[in-house]
Amino acid sequence: ASATINSNWTALRLGAARLARQQNNSTLASKLLIQLFQSTHTWTTGPPTSQSSNTPLGSPLRSFHSDASSIETYSLASLVTMIERYQNAHMVMIELETETGKLMHALSLNKANNINITIAIEFLSRSILRHLIHESQSNPQYNNQRSLINIEKCSRNLLHIAKWSRTAIESNHEATTNNVMSLGKLFELRKQYLITGLGVDIAGEPFVRKNMPLDELLIGELLDFSTLTCPNLAKSWFRFADWAYLWGRQLLARSLPLSSPDLGQQVRAILPSEVLSDEVTEISQILSSIRILNDDDSELTASELYSLHSYRTDLSRACSLLTKHPMLIEQLLALHPQYDLRRYFLLEQSCRTYFTYLQLSNTSTYEKKSNNNDDASNVLVTLRLLRVLVRYPQQLCTIFETNLLSLPTVAWKRLIPQLFLRLNHPDSFVNDYVTNLLIRIAKDFPQLILYSVVVGITDDSKMRRIKSRDDNIYQRKSASTHESEDEKSQDDIDEDDEEDDDEEMEEEDDIEKQENAVAMQNSFRLIYNVLSETNSHVVGQVKLFVHELRRVTVLWDELWLGTMAQLQEEISRRVDVLKEELQRLESMTHLTKDEKEFLIKEKQDVLFKSFITVLEAVSQITRAPAETPREQTSQKDYSKQIDAAIEQLKQPITLSNPHSCWLQLRLLYSMLHRTGKRSGTIHAMNQISPKLAEIKHSVIPNPGEDGQFHTIHSVGQTVQVLPTKTRPKKLMFVGSNGHRYQYLLKGLEDLHLDERIMQLLSIINVMFTKINRNEPWSYEARDYTVIPLASRSGLIQWVEGATPLFTLYKRWQQRQATALTWKAQNDNQEIALPTVQKPNDDKQPVEDGREVPMPILRQCIEELICEAPADLLSRELWCSCPSVGLWYKNVQNYSRSLAVTSMIGYMIGLGDRHLDNVLVDLKSGQIIHIDYNICFEKGKKLRVPGKVPYRLTQNLQNALGIAGLEGVFSLSSENVLKILFKKRQVEKDALLRMFQLRQIEIQQNWITLGESINRTMNKLIQRINDINELEKNINEHDIKMNIMERRLDYFKTALEESSRKKLQTIRTDMNTAKDLVLTLYQNLENILIHSTEAHIDLKSNIFYDKLHDFVENDNVLISTSPAVLAADFLQTAGKTSLLHQV
Known part of the structure; x- marks a missing residue:
C-alpha cells in the first residue's frame, strides 16, 4: 500500500510540474520537482554517489540534507545539482530527469533567462548515458519490467534531444550538437550497436555524407539510435522514417550534372576491353541525354516509363555485346543519377522504417494503450509509402516486395479508394503490388472493398466497347497507310508525315489508356475471384443488390421525364430557328414550293439529328424486356406515344405551323408529369424492384459500415422520392442487429468527390481525438457514408435528426400565413392568403448578375436582412431543449460545430452553401454540410461567383449566444486552424498529401470503383x-x-x-x-x-387565133433542118466566116 501511495504522489507531482511548465511557471515546476526528488530520495535505496559532477548551471551548491528545511529557496540550479550528486538509475529518477531537462529547454527558449539550449541537451544526454550503462551492466532477469520502462524513457529522451537540436539549428545557435560532450559518448555507444549489425550507418554512405549538413546528419544518427535503444517504440521509428523521407526527397531534388570525361572513363571501366572506343562514346552520349526527373508529387507516367525501356534499347543498339549481357546495361544505367540507387539510400531507409512502424503501431502494446490505430500518423505513413511506390517503382521495388506479406492491412483501411485508384498505373509492378495488397485486405476485411470490387467488375462491357472502338481506329489507320504517295509533292509528303506523327502519338495515348484500363479490369477480376472463393454466396447477393439499386436509381418514366425536360427548351429554340428560316424562304419568290420544302427539310434534319439520336437511345433502353411491374406499366402506357413522338419529329415541318412537329413530345411530357404527380412521392418496393423487396436474412454487408460486421436483414417496402431535380430515393434497410439504416439513392451526379471529402473529414476527426480526450467538450466534423455505385450514382447515408435551414425558414413563412388566416377569421374579414414565396417572386429577372452594380447588390441584401427575422435558428435551439443547462450545452456545441465546419469549408474552398445544403441537429446543436460538389474554389468560377469563404449570415450569428463571433466561435476557429496546420507537422502533411492526391486525381485519369474521371x-x-x-x-x-x-x-x-x-x-x-x-x-x-x-x-376568139398562129409557126420550125436554121442564124448575125469553117 505504501508503494502505491508513493507511486500516486509521484504521478501527481510529475503531472503538476508538467502543467506548471506548460503554463510557463518555472518556479512552481522547480519546487514540485525538488519535492519529488526529496520524496524519492527518502524511500529509494542506495547512498549518494561519491562522484561530484560539475553542474552545467553554476558552482557547487550546499548539501541537500543541510538545506532540507528551506525548500522554497531551491531553484533549477539546485535541482540539477542534487540530481547530479545523487545519481540513481531508479525508474522515478529518469522521469524526474526527463521533466527537468524539459524545464531547462523551456527556459532556454526565453532569451531573458540567459540559458543556452545546449545545456538542456547536455543534461539529458548525461542522464541517457547513465541509465543505458546501468541497464547494460544489470542482470537482465532482475526487474525486467522496470528495465523496459527505463529503456523506453531513454529512447524518448533521445527523440527530445533530436528535436531540441533541430530547434537550435533553426534558431542559428552557435553551440549545437557538436559542442555537447555527452553526445559524443552516446555516439560511441551507438557504434557498438553498428558493429553488431544493428542500426543504419548513415554517415557511412558517401553520397549522404557529402550532400547533407553535419548537424542534420547527427540528428539522423540520434533518431536511429533511438530505434536501437527501444526497438518496440513505434514513435522512434516514425521520427527516424520522417527524417529520412524528408531528407531523401531533398537529396533527390538536387541536380547532379554529369561530367563527360568522367562518364566516359566509368563506362570504359564497366565494359569489356574488346568494346570499341566509338561504341563507348555513343554509350556515354546516350547516358548524358537521360533526363533527371524532378521529385515532385506527380506519379510516374507511361511516357517516363517508356523512356527507361527506350534507353535500354538504345544501349543495346549502340553495342551488340550488351544484348548478351543485360546486367551490363543495368550497371551502365546506374552511372546516371536518375538510376543510381545510392541517391535513393535515405528514401529506401525511410520506407523500411515506415514498414516497421506500421507493424509496431498496429500490434504493439504501447500503441494499443494510446489507441493509435486510427491516428493521423498512420494515414501519413501509408500516403507516403504509396507516393514512393507510384513515383519510384523501378528503383525501390525490392524494399516493397520484401515487406508485402508483413504489411498490416489494417493500416490501409482509410486509403482503400486511393489503392483502387492506382490499379491503372502504367508500371506493372505497381499494379501487381497494389492488387496483392487489396487481395490481402479482401481476405481480412471483405466488407470494406466488396462494393467497390462488384461495381468495378460490372463495367467490363464498357471495356469491350472501348477495345472495339480502338480496333476500328487501327483498322482505318492501316487502310489509310496503303495509299500511294507517288502522286504527292515533297511538301505534301512532309505535311503528311507530321500529321502521321501526331496521329501516332494519339494512337499511342489510346493504346496506353486501353492497356491501363485492361490491367485495371484484370486486377478487379483477381480480387473478385479471391472474394468469390471465400465468400461466393455473399458476392453473388451483393452483385444482385448493386444491380437492383442501379435499376431503381432512375426509373423508366423518370428517365423519359428528365430527358424531355432537358430537351424541351432546346427543341423549342431550334423550332424557332426553323420558323425564322421559313419566313426567310417565304420571301424568296423565285423558289417554288417544292424547293422551299426541300431546303427546310434539309435544315430540319441537321437541327433535329441530335434530339432524335438521344430519344432513340432512350427508347432502346425502355424497349428492353421488362423485369419489374413498374417497367411493364411504363411500356404499356407510353411505348406507343414514344414511338409516335419520335416519328412525328422525323416528319417534315409544316410551313403553316412549325411547332406541330413536336406536339406529340409535349403531350407525352405532360402525361408523364401528371402521372408523376398523381402517383405521389411514395413507391412500393415490390413494384420497382421485386428482388429487393424479397430480400430476407441476407448476408449482404451493411453499406459503408466500418466496424462490426452487420448484414441487411430486410429492405423497407416503401421508397420515398424526394421532390428535387435528380429525384433521389430514400431507402431503409433493417440490419441484422435490429437497427434501421436509411440511405439516399442518388443518381445523375458524380459522388466520388463527396466520398473523398468524407474521407478527409474522418481523418480530421482523428486529428481532433487528442484535444477531445483532454477537454470536456469536443470538436467534430459530422460526416456520413458515401458509396458510389457507378460513375453518376451512389448511396449516401441519411443524416438522422438533421433539419435543413431552409425548412426552418419555410416553417416561419407558413406560420406567418396561418397567423394572417386566424386574424382574418377573428375579424370576420376576407383576406387573400399569401402563398409561400419563392426567392425570385416579385423580382425582375437579371440575365447576368455580374453586371449588377455593387450598391444595388448591397441594398438588396440589406432589404432581405430586414425582411427575415434573425432569431429563427436561436429560437429553434431554445425550443428544442427541456432545460436551461441543456440549452447552454447545445449552444456551445453549435458554436464549436459552426467553427469546425466553417474552417474546414474555408480550407477546401467549399461553395454553394444555400439553405438546403446546411443542416442543423437541434438535439445536439451540430452543423452538418451536405453536397460537396462545389469545392476547391469552383464556386468562384460560377456564373455568379461566390466571394465569401463560408456562410455566416445573421441567423447563424445570432444563434452563437451573447458573445457572438467573439466568444466560443472565435476561440474554436483558432484552435481548429492550429490543429490542422500549425500544431503538428505530421497532421499538416497528412492533409497536404490528401489534397495532393485529389489534385493528381483531377489531372490524371484516376479510376475509382471501376469508373474513371x-x-x-x-x-x-x-x-x-x-x-x-x-x-x-x-x-x-x-x-x-x-x-x-x-x-x-x-x-x-x-x-x-x-x-x-x-x-x-x-x-x-x-x-x-x-x-x-x-x-x-x-x-x-x-x-x-x-x-x-x-x-x-x-x-374570147383572140386566144384561139393566137393559138392557131403559134401552132403554124411551130410546124415550120419542126419541118426546117437544124443546119439550115443555124446557117440562117449566122448569116443574120454577120458571122459568115464561121459558116465557112463549119
Whole structure:
C-alpha cells in the first residue's frame, strides 16, 4: 500500500510540474520537482554517489540534507545539482530527469533567462548515458519490467534531444550538437550497436555524407539510435522514417550534372576491353541525354516509363555485346543519377522504417494503450509509402516486395479508394503490388472493398466497347497507310508525315489508356475471384443488390421525364430557328414550293439529328424486356406515344405551323408529369424492384459500415422520392442487429468527390481525438457514408435528426400565413392568403448578375436582412431543449460545430452553401454540410461567383449566444486552424498529401470503383464535340443553302437573259416571215390578175387565133433542118466566116 501511495504522489507531482511548465511557471515546476526528488530520495535505496559532477548551471551548491528545511529557496540550479550528486538509475529518477531537462529547454527558449539550449541537451544526454550503462551492466532477469520502462524513457529522451537540436539549428545557435560532450559518448555507444549489425550507418554512405549538413546528419544518427535503444517504440521509428523521407526527397531534388570525361572513363571501366572506343562514346552520349526527373508529387507516367525501356534499347543498339549481357546495361544505367540507387539510400531507409512502424503501431502494446490505430500518423505513413511506390517503382521495388506479406492491412483501411485508384498505373509492378495488397485486405476485411470490387467488375462491357472502338481506329489507320504517295509533292509528303506523327502519338495515348484500363479490369477480376472463393454466396447477393439499386436509381418514366425536360427548351429554340428560316424562304419568290420544302427539310434534319439520336437511345433502353411491374406499366402506357413522338419529329415541318412537329413530345411530357404527380412521392418496393423487396436474412454487408460486421436483414417496402431535380430515393434497410439504416439513392451526379471529402473529414476527426480526450467538450466534423455505385450514382447515408435551414425558414413563412388566416377569421374579414414565396417572386429577372452594380447588390441584401427575422435558428435551439443547462450545452456545441465546419469549408474552398445544403441537429446543436460538389474554389468560377469563404449570415450569428463571433466561435476557429496546420507537422502533411492526391486525381485519369474521371471527361468532350459537329453541320448546311439559293438566282438571271435573246430572234423571224408573207401575197395577187386575164382570153376568139398562129409557126420550125436554121442564124448575125469553117 505504501508503494502505491508513493507511486500516486509521484504521478501527481510529475503531472503538476508538467502543467506548471506548460503554463510557463518555472518556479512552481522547480519546487514540485525538488519535492519529488526529496520524496524519492527518502524511500529509494542506495547512498549518494561519491562522484561530484560539475553542474552545467553554476558552482557547487550546499548539501541537500543541510538545506532540507528551506525548500522554497531551491531553484533549477539546485535541482540539477542534487540530481547530479545523487545519481540513481531508479525508474522515478529518469522521469524526474526527463521533466527537468524539459524545464531547462523551456527556459532556454526565453532569451531573458540567459540559458543556452545546449545545456538542456547536455543534461539529458548525461542522464541517457547513465541509465543505458546501468541497464547494460544489470542482470537482465532482475526487474525486467522496470528495465523496459527505463529503456523506453531513454529512447524518448533521445527523440527530445533530436528535436531540441533541430530547434537550435533553426534558431542559428552557435553551440549545437557538436559542442555537447555527452553526445559524443552516446555516439560511441551507438557504434557498438553498428558493429553488431544493428542500426543504419548513415554517415557511412558517401553520397549522404557529402550532400547533407553535419548537424542534420547527427540528428539522423540520434533518431536511429533511438530505434536501437527501444526497438518496440513505434514513435522512434516514425521520427527516424520522417527524417529520412524528408531528407531523401531533398537529396533527390538536387541536380547532379554529369561530367563527360568522367562518364566516359566509368563506362570504359564497366565494359569489356574488346568494346570499341566509338561504341563507348555513343554509350556515354546516350547516358548524358537521360533526363533527371524532378521529385515532385506527380506519379510516374507511361511516357517516363517508356523512356527507361527506350534507353535500354538504345544501349543495346549502340553495342551488340550488351544484348548478351543485360546486367551490363543495368550497371551502365546506374552511372546516371536518375538510376543510381545510392541517391535513393535515405528514401529506401525511410520506407523500411515506415514498414516497421506500421507493424509496431498496429500490434504493439504501447500503441494499443494510446489507441493509435486510427491516428493521423498512420494515414501519413501509408500516403507516403504509396507516393514512393507510384513515383519510384523501378528503383525501390525490392524494399516493397520484401515487406508485402508483413504489411498490416489494417493500416490501409482509410486509403482503400486511393489503392483502387492506382490499379491503372502504367508500371506493372505497381499494379501487381497494389492488387496483392487489396487481395490481402479482401481476405481480412471483405466488407470494406466488396462494393467497390462488384461495381468495378460490372463495367467490363464498357471495356469491350472501348477495345472495339480502338480496333476500328487501327483498322482505318492501316487502310489509310496503303495509299500511294507517288502522286504527292515533297511538301505534301512532309505535311503528311507530321500529321502521321501526331496521329501516332494519339494512337499511342489510346493504346496506353486501353492497356491501363485492361490491367485495371484484370486486377478487379483477381480480387473478385479471391472474394468469390471465400465468400461466393455473399458476392453473388451483393452483385444482385448493386444491380437492383442501379435499376431503381432512375426509373423508366423518370428517365423519359428528365430527358424531355432537358430537351424541351432546346427543341423549342431550334423550332424557332426553323420558323425564322421559313419566313426567310417565304420571301424568296423565285423558289417554288417544292424547293422551299426541300431546303427546310434539309435544315430540319441537321437541327433535329441530335434530339432524335438521344430519344432513340432512350427508347432502346425502355424497349428492353421488362423485369419489374413498374417497367411493364411504363411500356404499356407510353411505348406507343414514344414511338409516335419520335416519328412525328422525323416528319417534315409544316410551313403553316412549325411547332406541330413536336406536339406529340409535349403531350407525352405532360402525361408523364401528371402521372408523376398523381402517383405521389411514395413507391412500393415490390413494384420497382421485386428482388429487393424479397430480400430476407441476407448476408449482404451493411453499406459503408466500418466496424462490426452487420448484414441487411430486410429492405423497407416503401421508397420515398424526394421532390428535387435528380429525384433521389430514400431507402431503409433493417440490419441484422435490429437497427434501421436509411440511405439516399442518388443518381445523375458524380459522388466520388463527396466520398473523398468524407474521407478527409474522418481523418480530421482523428486529428481532433487528442484535444477531445483532454477537454470536456469536443470538436467534430459530422460526416456520413458515401458509396458510389457507378460513375453518376451512389448511396449516401441519411443524416438522422438533421433539419435543413431552409425548412426552418419555410416553417416561419407558413406560420406567418396561418397567423394572417386566424386574424382574418377573428375579424370576420376576407383576406387573400399569401402563398409561400419563392426567392425570385416579385423580382425582375437579371440575365447576368455580374453586371449588377455593387450598391444595388448591397441594398438588396440589406432589404432581405430586414425582411427575415434573425432569431429563427436561436429560437429553434431554445425550443428544442427541456432545460436551461441543456440549452447552454447545445449552444456551445453549435458554436464549436459552426467553427469546425466553417474552417474546414474555408480550407477546401467549399461553395454553394444555400439553405438546403446546411443542416442543423437541434438535439445536439451540430452543423452538418451536405453536397460537396462545389469545392476547391469552383464556386468562384460560377456564373455568379461566390466571394465569401463560408456562410455566416445573421441567423447563424445570432444563434452563437451573447458573445457572438467573439466568444466560443472565435476561440474554436483558432484552435481548429492550429490543429490542422500549425500544431503538428505530421497532421499538416497528412492533409497536404490528401489534397495532393485529389489534385493528381483531377489531372490524371484516376479510376475509382471501376469508373474513371477520364471517361467522364471523355463523355463531356464527346458532348462538346457533338455540339461542335452540330454547329459545323448547321454552318455547312447554311453554306449549302446559300450556294443553292445563289445558284437558283443565277439560273433565274441566266434564264431571263436567254429568254430575252430568244424573244428578239423570234421577233426578227416573225418580221421576216411577215415580209415574206406580204411578198407572197403580192405575187399571189399578180398571179391572180394574170390568171383572170388568161381566163378572159380563153373565153374570147383572140386566144384561139393566137393559138392557131403559134401552132403554124411551130410546124415550120419542126419541118426546117437544124443546119439550115443555124446557117440562117449566122448569116443574120454577120458571122459568115464561121459558116465557112463549119
